Amino acid sequence: MPDLKLLALDSEDLGVIAATTQDAVVRVADMGFARSDRRFAMLMNRYAWEEPGKQGQRRRAALHFDRVNSAQVAGIDTNSAEGVLELLTIAYEQPNAEDPSGTVELRFADGGTVRLGVECLEARLQDLGAAWAAKLKPEHAA
16 A cells, blocks of 8 residues: 555544554654744654554654644653653644634543644644554454
8 A cells, every 4th residue: 555645634634644543653752842843743653554454564654733832741751762652542622613723632542642732733644664564453442
């Protein structure tokens, strides 16, 4: 399958990116907020849910959000550069339909979150190379 390149400009688009990145593995050192560029970016090893078959695959991917005004972290030890997080979902809250600003929340297993205050929603996900066999397929309780 070709590399994914996705763009999210609204909640529905972000839902596609959230589904695609569910269960991605992220090193703490591979995410950060570039305040002067107003960008939050992270590298991940995402589980390729779109690939059929019993033997799952992982792919290296980059996700970034533009027009970011602020970033807050809770429940994540940012000093643990080698710490590993599992991304569960990404949500967008837009309090006023007339105003495109809002909050993007990246939710990780064990309760860690990254909250981004954004001028408007603008996110991009891009695969960065070949896939490899996943050791395990993520499982979720019903």
